[in-house]
Amino acid sequence: MRRTIISPGRRSELSLLIFSTFVSVLGMALVCVAMQQMPLRALRVTAVSAGFILTAMLLQVGGKSRDRLLLPCASLLCGIGIVVLWRINPDLASRQILWMLLGLSAMVGIYLLVDDVRDLAPYKYTAGAVALGLLIITMVAGRESHGARLWLGVDGYFMFQPVELAKILMALFLAGYVAEKGDIIRASMRPGVFLSGFKHMGPLLLVVLFFLGVFVAQRDLGAAVLFLGLFVAVSYLATGRKTYALLSLILFAGGMVGAYYLFGHVRQRFDIWINPWADPTGNGYQILQGLFALGSGGLTGVGLGHGFPGTIPAAETDMVYAVIGEEMGLAGTLAVLLLYVLVVARSFDLGMRARNQFASLLATCLGVVFALQTLVITGGVLRLIPLTGITMPFISYGGTSIVVNFIALGLLLAVSRDAVSEETDPKLRDGRTD
Amino acid sequence: MTDYSPNIRKLLAISLWGFVLIALVLGYWQIVMAPALNASKYNQRQSLALQRIRPGRVLTKDGVVILAPQRQDGQWKFTYPAGSDFAHLTGYAPRTGLQYGLREPLYGMGQYADAWRDLLAGGPTGNDVILTINSTAQKLAEEELDGRRGAVVALNPRTGATLVLASAPTYDPAEVSSSQEELDLLRFDPNVPELDRAVQGLYPPGSVFKIFTAAVGLDLGLVTPETEFRCAGTERVAHTRVKCRILSGHGTLTLDKALWASCNIAFAKLGDKIGIDNFIEYMKKFHLLDEANVGLPSKKGRMYDFRGFKGDAQLALASFGQGATMLTPLQVARLTAAIANKGHVLQPYIISQVTTPDKRVRMKGQAGDFGQAVKPETAHTLAGMMQDVVEKGTGRVAAIRGVSVAGKTGSAENPQGPAHGWFTCFAPVENPQVVVTVLVEGGESGSESAGPIARKVLEELLETQNR
Numbered sequence: 096m097r098r099t100i101i102s103p104g105r106r107s108e109l110s111l112l113i114f115s116t117f118v119s120v121l122g123m124a125l126v127c128v129a130m131q132q133m134p135l136r137a138l139r140v141t142a143v144s145a146g147f148i149l150t151a152m153l154l155q156v157g158g159k160s161r162d163r164l165l166l167p168c169a170s171l172l173c174g175i176g177i178v179v180l181w182r183i184n185p186d187l188a189s190r191q192i193l194w195m196l197l198g199l200s201a202m203v204g205i206y207l208l209v210d211d212v213r214d215l216a217p218y219k220y221t222a223g224a225v226a227l228g229l230l231i232i233t234m235v236a237g238r239e240s241h242g243a244r245l246w247l248g249v250d251g252y253f254m255f256q257p258v259e260l261a262k263i264l265m266a267l268f269l270a271g272y273v274a275e276k277g278d279i280i281r282a283s284m285r286p287g288v289f290l291s292g293f294k295h296m297g298p299l300l301l302v303v304l305f306f307l308g309v310f311v312a313q314r315d316l317g318a319a320v321l322f323l324g325l326f327v328a329v330s331y332l333a334t335g336r337k338t339y340a341l342l343s344l345i346l347f348a349g350g351m352v353g354a355y356y357l358f359g360h361v362r363q364r365f366d367i368w369i370n371p372w373a374d375p376t377g378n379g380y381q382i383l384q385g386l387f388a389l390g391s392g393g394l395t396g397v398g399l400g401h402g403f404p405g406t407i408p409a410a411e412t413d414m415v416y417a418v419i420g421e422e423m424g425l426a427g428t429l430a431v432l433l434l435y436v437l438v439v440a441r442s443f444d445l446g447m448r449a450r451n452q453f454a455s456l457l458a459t460c461l462g463v464v465f466a467l468q469t470l471v472i473t474g475g476v477l478r479l480i481p482l483t484g485i486t487m488p489f490i491s492y493g494g495t496s497i498v499v500n501f502i503a504l505g506l507l508l509a510v511s512r513d514a515v516s517e518e519t520d521p522k523l524r525d526g527r528t529d
Numbered sequence: 530m531t532d533y534s535p536n537i538r539k540l541l542a543i544s545l546w547g548f549v550l551i552a553l554v555l556g557y558w559q560i561v562m563a564p565a566l567n568a569s570k571y572n573q574r575q576s577l578a579l580q581r582i583r584p585g586r587v588l589t590k591d592g593v594v595i596l597a598p599q600r601q602d603g604q605w606k607f608t609y610p611a612g613s614d615f616a617h618l619t620g621y622a623p624r625t626g627l628q629y630g631l632r633e634p635l636y637g638m639g640q641y642a643d644a645w646r647d648l649l650a651g652g653p654t655g656n657d658v659i660l661t662i663n664s665t666a667q668k669l670a671e672e673e674l675d676g677r678r679g680a681v682v683a684l685n686p687r688t689g690a691t692l693v694l695a696s697a698p699t700y701d702p703a704e705v706s707s708s709q710e711e712l713d714l715l716r717f718d719p720n721v722p723e724l725d726r727a728v729q730g731l732y733p734p735g736s737v738f739k740i741f742t743a744a745v746g747l748d749l750g751l752v753t754p755e756t757e758f759r760c761a762g763t764e765r766v767a768h769t770r771v772k773c774r775i776l777s778g779h780g781t782l783t784l785d786k787a788l789w790a791s792c793n794i795a796f797a798k799l800g801d802k803i804g805i806d807n808f809i810e811y812m813k814k815f816h817l818l819d820e821a822n823v824g825l826p827s828k829k830g831r832m833y834d835f836r837g838f839k840g841d842a843q844l845a846l847a848s849f850g851q852g853a854t855m856l857t858p859l860q861v862a863r864l865t866a867a868i869a870n871k872g873h874v875l876q877p878y879i880i881s882q883v884t885t886p887d888k889r890v891r892m893k894g895q896a897g898d899f900g901q902a903v904k905p906e907t908a909h910t911l912a913g914m915m916q917d918v919v920e921k922g923t924g925r926v927a928a929i930r931g932v933s934v935a936g937k938t939g940s941a942e943n944p945q946g947p948a949h950g951w952f953t954c955f956a957p958v959e960n961p962q963v964v965v966t967v968l969v970e971g972g973e974s975g976s977e978s979a980g981p982i983a984r985k986v987l988e989e990l991l992e993t994q995n996r
Contacts, residue, residue, distance in 0.1 A: 128648075131652055277533075328540055331536060331539075331540065332533055332536045332537065332540065335535075335536050375571045376571065383569075383571060386558055386562075386566055387566050387567075387569065387571075387572045387574065389555070389558045389559050389563075389566070390558060390559065390562055390563040390564075390565075390566025390567055390572075391563075391566070391567060391572075391574055392559055393559055393560065393563050394559065394560060403573070403574055403577050403578075405577075406573055406574075406577070420555070420558075420559060424559065425555060425556060425559040425560060428555050428559070429552060429555065432548060432551060432552060432555070435548070436545065436548050439541075439544055439548075440541060440544075440545070443537050443538075443540065443541040443544070444541075446533070446534075446537045447533075447534045447537050447538065452533070455533055455534075455537070456533065459533070459537050459540065462541075462544075463540065463544075466544040466547065466548075469548075470544075470547045470548070470551060473551050473555075474551060474554075477551065477554045477555065477558060479550070479551070479554050
């Protein structure tokens, strides 16, 4: 059974991109008027929108059919991101525009350079090793910022967050590993036998535990949750059993309890989450200000440029969802959430339709990364789970995060190009004829 | 080849449930909990919203700017171009003086809001407020009070407009608003400069209160200015001992002379004659104890509850302004203005008009109407008696060449120290235009301490108001 969610054709993609340009420019104009700036400055956001349209054209090279929904979704998310960032700090927004253009170039590069996404499968161990290496170098020689050593580079010239790149590399590694061993794992499974197939799942678990150790040492709880979530998802994919998922969740819970008693900052995070009102002007300040912003927004928001993002610490990164909630209301937050749902659902959909195991698993893993990232950060802002430092894809300010999101997008598009059979997929065939 | 599709489908379902959960929690915070979050005392949005608005200016009637907005560190703040003479009007911080009382028009909130205008003006803008205050008289009053503790209130008895609202000692609002040290000095000054004595200072009214007792007696027809009283210096009235100003007593005297010579015993006897019920009824008619309504925090007057223990004795004391009676200078001025305005009581106002940034008049101020307290003839007779006070009695110091002035002095006994000096007057008697009430704390004799100040402010106002 291979059903697909909406599959727009080539012309529809262009219309959707133009629509997202229109929305972004309108939003920017509103922000500029509210902030008493020249409304013409609103046109800066068209750099990103035009970049998307140009990209969509460049990706036509070779004339192969590909996915037509992901680019418009990303374009709208980026547009909303620029509007919100401009509202918080125009300088950051200007830099973010450059990051997005760089990201788009990286995406085009990946898409065009990788002839066939299946060619990436042999590099799975390289990817894993590079990810681990990057993290270890960061741990040893990284730069500290906001109390966590998460940056690599030379001060003032070039800085990037290896953990962002590690997410993609990890997805490549897991997809490659399971694609190779999946059949063996399944063959070695014995019904009713606890932890059957451990011979091949065990190493995977070890690798993930090692990563988790690194993150806990680096005080990067967000990444720890993300990697663990990814592993849980992949182990379920590979075995079809909940045993490994439950096992890793139990390990994780145990680790968290241990971390709670061992590390002051973990304890603090949990205590703030349980009761932010205990210290409303100190530790609980950030989360409460985020909730105030959400409450102030109500159903339709106070209007672009009329909120108070200045009251929220880290409004441009971790708490950006609260700013959207204040100025665009529940309507805005739900719209943004829906865009993420589309991206995630589309990734899983590609995974289901891919004719190749590696491509299928890669698309699914990337979908899981997008889903986890969105759920963990929105859940944190909404006090559903403890707040951890994690970026909101395509919206939060941050060069590494933006570029890496675009690379992930490029990989998803490559999967749609190489592994989804157009002969068996009428929707894609339709797309080509138009 | 293994098909992972079923597993992917399940993962997708789990993710979607996660998104549904997020959507529900979004609704919880943004809709269900929104009122509680907005009301939290840790939510700074309301005060931050005010800082975005460019407030209007506050001007006196004659165009002197006393509060002007200025952009400072990206926020709108007030400056105090007119200085200490207007400190009690301007205040020195957002919650003091008229900055609080006039915040709605100044920040364009409520009925003064105009979203379209704000958009055209390039940001939310407030309205200018023009006060009824006369700046030269206000400055003169502060100058005259300098070095003393006291207050000057001047009203237009016909319209109820507040012309002067001065309180001393005063302070420099610019300094206090910019330095914590100056603010501490202000807060801990034993002379309490922060107190606006004109509307917040409660004082025993002393002999100026005889105006009220006389008005009630005349209006009830119990007495005429020629009605005779006996004063023996010290007498028992209503089971309490009343002492007169002159220990040997005034002998037999008319009510008219009792007012200009300020005899306590005659008024104690008149009060006894009036009785508790009538006295209370007229207090209500005059709205004697009502607080002011001039955009400033102000106090209610106080009076002994005559229906309580030994009410008749307290009434005798109250009849000449002693006992437990406490009034603010503005309340005494309002009482005087009622006599000047043919017995019609007006609640003084201070906003002359509110002008939008595009120079349209948004609102014009007017006095509150408290209705007729005594008959016009009663007020007329009493005005004549008060004129005698200035022409041949204790109030001679307030006499102005060529103008008929009516007034009343007071030296109110004060258990904490020297008596407070009062003077309240209006002029011209035939066509009253200005009421001036002066209080000098510890000024002993009203005619010596408060009288000269009242005369100068009266002269100044008669000159400038007619211009």
